Amino acid sequence: MSWTDFVTIEDLVQAIKNQQLTVKSIIEQVFEQIEQTRSFQVLLTDFKKEAFEQANLIDNKIRLQQPLGRLAGVPFIVKDNFLTFNQTTTAASHMLENFVAPYQATSVTKLINEDAILIGKANLDAYAHGSSTENSDFFTTKNPYDKNRVPGGSSGGSAAAIALNIVPFALGTDTGGSIRLPASFCNQVGFKPSYGLVSRSGVVAMASSLDCIGPITRNVKDASLILDIIAGQDQLDSTTISRDQVGYVVVNSSDRKITRKAKIGVISDYLIDGIDQKVKNNFLNKVELLKKAGFQVEDVTVPLIKYALGVYYIICPAEISSNLSRYDGLRYGYHQINVNDFETSIEMSRSNGFGREAKRRIMIGTYVLSSGYYDAYYKKAQQVRTKLIDNFKKLFKTYDFLIGPTVPILPFKIGEKNSDPIAMYLTDVMTVSANLVGIPAISLPAGMIDGLPTGFQVMADSQVDKKLLAFSAEIEELIK
């Protein structure tokens, strides 16, 4: 019996508790699958010895009928920008190649406290800057559906790990689409919660007003369970918001009945230009299915949405330049040896430790924050952000959910865009708004086009995460 025989994590945990399969046998399968899928280059590190020790502990607990966590024996993977105690955390960068984490991300601790077993750390674009994992300073992960194509990014390793049946869930981070885009490219569910719902403590910072943490899973129910465990206020992250009293787990049909009356808006601005016709037609077919199923669906426009990418590529690099200024090569991180001058030592450490994309974003951020250009760029972007937020708030007075494709194109070929930063940035055009506005958004598998996966995005108002998950659970089979 394999863990993949169980459709949901809840069923798997029940089977483990009933001793239908041992945790040890699950971990054996996991590492067998890791060997089988090596050529996809999904993981940066794995923790075989520790995972088997953990499995043994949990199997013993089961035998002795001791209390068990809600994820007893469930293996998982995190993106390598989550700090895991006493283990390397590289953010796929040369800068942190030898960094050993002296503490642990709150979200990881919460999962381990529920007896989940950490298997390894997944590849990403260095510092989560990118949409393909090609910016990883180590190697590019390959798309499970076509080895010549990218898995999406920046959480590409996490999404590929689920598609390749290595583990049932993984954590990723989403600053402008980095959970949803790879979930779309790898045919999985990717959920970005409301800003502040999951603690960012212990996650390598990218752009602090946009960064969110969330799960990549095989189905919506699993995503809701993982969110239920990791969500909530944390003293170590003062931007966290309180959790929903009723929790987040999508339970049964009573949850789903609510959504039948839901009013849905199609973001028509996404369908005008810059979108692959096949992606558009596939999406419109899914909209028809929703209408046939009795949902109220109307076209809407978000006047400011065409500026979202412009706002994002000012605010995001500005915050990156600030967050990455801490890397001096002295306290931790890559250190340039044999330099005797203090300033040169820092410059050389940063120049040799950061890759090209990080340097580009640091310089753009430094430019838009510099005194002569602050008002024209940074402040302007913050003002347009306010107008964009107003657009969305207004729509959410009438509509419960806003939908659109997740990415305007299909998974692209490795090497196709990595010499053209603008072409790469355009892949984020449909995902950045949710980060700028701070609202929850999910990418659901929406069927295959020419053998390649495509995604269907649903957004809801801030802190309406539970309802968004319930609605997504209701439509996920319909649009698959």
Add this chain to the structure above:
Amino acid sequence: MANQLSDQDVLKLAKLSQLTIKSEELEVFKKDINEVLNLVSMLDEVDVTDIKPTNQVTGLENITRSDESIKYSYSDDLFHNAVKFEDGYLVVPKIINEN
């Protein structure tokens, strides 16, 4: 049309960013940065008169916790990533010249 950076601008920007750029990288960085500035110049057409800037989206203010020290059992681990650590201090290159 957005501002376009010259070679000198890019070198100055690198210096401000505590980065050094090799001469063979200069052209590519200049091109890439200018393209991004072109992309974001789309915001020029948006009227933002009297619009307040958004710094954060939660609306939370003055989140505090009691100022108590908590014993951290792994204090030594905090320093094992430093290049050089002696007697409780980080050792860094000299900042001031002797003469």
